[in-house]
Amino acid sequence: xxxxxxxxxxxxxxxxxxxxxxxxxxxxxxxxxxxxxxxxxxxxxxxxxxxxxxxxxxxxxxxxxxxxxxxxxxxxxxxxxxxxxxxxxxxxxxxxxxxxxxxxxxxxxxxxxxxxxxxxxxxxxxxxxxxxxxxxxxxxxxxxxxxxxxxxxxxxxxxxxxxxxxxxxxxxxxxxxxxxxxxxxxxxxxxxxxxxxxxxxxxxxxxxxxxxxxxxxxxxxxxxxxxxxxxxxxxxxxxxxxxxxxxxxxxxxxxxxxxxxxxxxxxxxxxxxxxxxxxxxxxxxxxxxxxxxxxxxxxxxxxxxxxxxxxxxxxxxxxx
Amino acid sequence: xxxxxxxxxxxxxxxxxxxxxxxxxxxxxxxxxxxxxxxxxxxxxxxxxxxxxxxxxxxxxxxxxxxxxxxxxxxxxxxxxxxxxxxxxxxxxxxxxxxxxxxxxxxxxxxxxxxxxxxxxxxxxxxxxxxxxxxxxxxxxxxxxxxxxxxxxxxxxxxxxxxxxxxxxxxxxxxxxxxxxxxxxxxxxxxxxxxxxxxxxxxxxxxxxxxxxxxxxxxxxxxxxxxxxxxxxxxxxxxxxxxxxxxxxxxxxxxxxxxxxxxxxxxxxxxxxxxxxxxxxxxxxxxxxxxxxxxxxxxxxxxxxxxxxxxxxxxxxxxxxxxxxxxxxxxxxxxxxxxxxxxxxxxxxxxxxxxxxxxxxxxxxxxxxxxxxxxxxxxxxxxxxxxxxxxxxx
Numbered sequence: 001x002x003x004x005x006x007x008x009x010x011x012x013x014x015x016x017x018x019x020x021x022x023x024x025x026x027x028x029x030x031x032x033x034x035x036x037x038x039x040x041x042x043x044x045x046x047x048x049x050x051x052x053x054x055x056x057x058x059x060x061x062x063x064x065x066x067x068x069x070x071x072x073x074x075x076x077x078x079x080x081x082x083x084x085x086x087x088x089x090x091x092x093x094x095x096x097x098x099x100x101x102x103x104x105x106x107x108x109x110x111x112x113x114x115x116x117x118x119x120x121x122x123x124x125x126x127x128x129x130x131x132x133x134x135x136x137x138x139x140x141x142x143x144x145x146x147x148x149x150x151x152x153x154x155x156x157x158x159x160x161x162x163x164x165x166x167x168x169x170x171x172x173x174x175x176x177x178x179x180x181x182x183x184x185x186x187x188x189x190x191x192x193x194x195x196x197x198x199x200x201x202x203x204x205x206x207x208x209x210x211x212x213x214x215x216x217x218x219x220x221x222x223x224x225x226x227x228x229x230x231x232x233x234x235x236x237x238x239x240x241x242x243x244x245x246x247x248x249x250x251x252x253x254x255x256x257x258x259x260x261x262x263x264x265x266x267x268x269x270x271x272x273x274x275x276x277x278x279x280x281x282x283x284x285x286x287x288x289x290x291x292x293x294x295x296x297x298x299x300x301x302x303x304x305x306x307x308x309x310x311x312x313x314x315x316x317x318x319x320x
Numbered sequence: 321x322x323x324x325x326x327x328x329x330x331x332x333x334x335x336x337x338x339x340x341x342x343x344x345x346x347x348x349x350x351x352x353x354x355x356x357x358x359x360x361x362x363x364x365x366x367x368x369x370x371x372x373x374x375x376x377x378x379x380x381x382x383x384x385x386x387x388x389x390x391x392x393x394x395x396x397x398x399x400x401x402x403x404x405x406x407x408x409x410x411x412x413x414x415x416x417x418x419x420x421x422x423x424x425x426x427x428x429x430x431x432x433x434x435x436x437x438x439x440x441x442x443x444x445x446x447x448x449x450x451x452x453x454x455x456x457x458x459x460x461x462x463x464x465x466x467x468x469x470x471x472x473x474x475x476x477x478x479x480x481x482x483x484x485x486x487x488x489x490x491x492x493x494x495x496x497x498x499x500x501x502x503x504x505x506x507x508x509x510x511x512x513x514x515x516x517x518x519x520x521x522x523x524x525x526x527x528x529x530x531x532x533x534x535x536x537x538x539x540x541x542x543x544x545x546x547x548x549x550x551x552x553x554x555x556x557x558x559x560x561x562x563x564x565x566x567x568x569x570x571x572x573x574x575x576x577x578x579x580x581x582x583x584x585x586x587x588x589x590x591x592x593x594x595x596x597x598x599x600x601x602x603x604x605x606x607x608x609x610x611x612x613x614x615x616x617x618x619x620x621x622x623x624x625x626x627x628x629x630x631x632x633x634x635x636x637x638x639x640x641x642x643x644x645x646x647x648x649x650x651x652x653x654x655x656x657x658x659x660x661x662x663x664x665x666x667x668x669x670x671x672x673x674x675x676x677x678x679x680x681x682x683x684x685x686x687x688x689x690x691x692x693x694x695x696x697x698x699x700x701x702x703x704x705x706x707x708x709x710x711x712x713x714x
Contacts, residue, residue, distance in 0.1 A: 012491050012492045012493045014491065097565075097583060101566055106450065106452070107450060109428075109451065110433075113430055113433055113508070114433070114437060116508065116511075116512065117433065117434050117437050117508060118437060121512075121515065122515050123512070123515040123516035123517065123572075124571075124572075125515075126511070126512030126513075126515050126516060127512075127516070127571050127572040127701060128571070129430075129508075129512065130426065130472075130474050130700075130701040130702060131451070131472045132472060132473055132474040132700060132701050132702030132704055133571045133572070133701055133702045134702075135566065135702060136566065136568070136570075136571050136701070136702035136703050136704075137571065139566045139567075139568035139702075139703060140568050140569065140570070140571070140703075142568075143568055144566060144568050145565070145566065145567055145568045145579070145580065145583070146565065146566070147563060147564060147565055147566075147587070148473065148564055148565060148566035148704065149471065149473070149480060149484065149564060150471055150472050150473050150480075150704075151469065151470070151471055152428065152450075152451045152452045152470040152471065152472050153452045153469065153470060156467070157452070157469065157470075160467070160469060163491075164484065164487065167487055167491065171321065171322045171324070171591075172321045172322055173321060173563070173587060191436070191446060194441070194443075194446065221491075221493065223466065223467050223493060224417075225417075225465060269452075269456055269468075270456070271467060271468065273467075
């Protein structure tokens with residue numbers, strides 16, 4: 001076994017996916033327009049801003065089929081429906097095995113797990129404790145039968161999820177990919193207060209979905225260690241939404257005209273990740289800062305100022 | 321679809337109910353050690369079934385200093401200790417920033433959540449209750465400072481993790497990845513499967529006409545993955561292809577036609593650049609439930625065609641129990657060891673074949689055969705279907 005790592009000929013890059021649409025539902029309301037300019041002020045002392053109960057009929061889903069579905073499942077469905085409305089497409093546009101489904105969450109399983117632990121639940125209730133059942137409900141409702149993946153973690157996991165989707169697109173395994181993230185907190189609210197110190201921004205429940213398809217340019221992923229607290233622009237506006245943060249940032253970026261190059265940052269526990277859409281083709285040279293060279297270059301957040309409206313990070317050490 | 325670069329599986333480490341290192345695991349599979357026993361770690365008297373593949377005491381690691389008292393983490397660290405011994409990973413022979421951890425789990429740290437909700441107010445309990453906690457604990461124990469990722473495609477997680485890890489290497493995001501799966505037995509999961517009435521009071525009998533359900537087990541299983549060119553000739557084998565596919569049919573049952581599993585197998589073969597005729601051996605998911613075994617058999621017949629009855633297929637879940645997040649990794653390792661040692665472990669307790677399950681399931685005793693290319697299949701809640709195409713080292 002080699003004692004030294006082989007030098008990489010190029011940084012981690014892929015053909016970039018085009019973001020065709022984004023759906024966002026948050027405790028503040030629907031879409032980027034509902035996000036306040038200052039989450040802390042808007043929360044007015046509330047530690048948690050919830051999505052509230054989900055009414056299948058109001059969301060356009062069959063109440064009979066959804067009679068056992070959990071709140072988090074329903075909000076996942078709602079985010080996909082919101083994305084379709086953003087794109088102006090019907091369900092048939094995503095149905096079938098050409099659509100990959102990537103699901104990401106740090107903590108959405110908490111509600112169902114707690115309910116099953118504290119109350120005597122039956123087999124159906126137990127099935128809903130599996131994180132994989134949330135994307136399954138999305139797949140059943142929208143008839144998605146393509147590749148799938150499910151990442152657990154905060155914003156870096158979502159950036160990996162987008163990267164994974166781009167990788168599936170680049171390999172020709174699918175024609176489009178949906179990246180869905182959901183975080184609900186209300187059922188475990190006091191546990192979050194017990195387990196972590198709120199860092200100024202309230203916890204905000206959210207569900208988001210992005211439709212990706214092959215596009216021009218290059219996607220670059222850089223990984224490294226998160227060091228020191230740093231307030232994120234999107235978290236300051238939105239509040240803490242864990243895995244939903246990067247997708248919410250994309251929604252804001254699009255709502256603000258998508259004028260700047262899209263650069264997403266995320267932090268969780270001790271990790272940081274940065275995902276950047278570049279205009280250059282995949283084989284070309286990349287900007288020369290050390291942060292672009294991958295994890296071996298170390299800490300990401302001490303680099304140059306990163307452009308784009310969609311920067312986001314989490315004060316992750318306070319979660320772990 | 322593009323053929324994927326080959327990824328070397330340099331070494332493996334395991335902790336299982338039949339042995340707490342790779343040699344004991346392999347020898348237990350061949351000699352018929354039964355990993356199933358009455359569960360002792362938590363109360364089971366109120367459950368219909370109180371047996372499973374429980375590891376009574378983790379003996380591999382002598383010094384737990386600095387390792388959280390979280391069962392999931394300790395299973396991972398035990399498997400990692402075995403892997404580290406075989407592959408010389410302590411200290412890491414790679415730049416720590418270029419070493420990633422990718423693990424799959426169905427349950428994460430839910431046992432810690434049970435304890436926290438049961439009145440244990442230590443803050444550590446809540447941190448470890450997050451499903452990605454054990455992966456970060458493992459990375460810390462290894463000294464790995466690359467990404468520490470958790471995937472959760474239910475009981476297919478151990479296969480998905482290997483696929484995601486391979487992609488990190490192919491795309492240059494890491495130079496070495498410790499990948500695999502884990503899940504502990506805990507009251508939460510025993511209660512759940514008890515409520516689903518999936519657990520059998522008898523033996524687990526995959527593909528047998530008397531099969532009446534599964535039993536759960538606990539395990540940790542890890543492999544060291546490297547790019548083919550970086551690994552050198554000393555290896556367990558090579559990952560040729562992987563796919564995980566959702567079938568969009570039901571929250572807890574597989575698609576009745578097995579179309580998701582079939583798509584996963586065909587995608588994995590496509591990534592490997594191999595036709596179905598190349599498959600020498602199949603490690604089936606083989607849970608011993610009525611539906612799974614019948615569907616899997618039908619899918620294998622469609623994929624393997626005229627050769628279906630000539631390709632040996634086994635299930636090791638009757639020996640270990642269904643080890644959930646660890647199962648697919650353990651089964652992948654078993655495939656590679658079969659090629660190395662020229663023996664295919666049997667499907668234990670298969671005695672009266674189901675007429676609907678009429679393939680060669682290696683009943684009774686180990687089979688002398690040296691499969692070069694193996695297919696490992698896994699299914700999980702949420703319509704998750706995963707396939708790995710593996711090549712044993714010559």
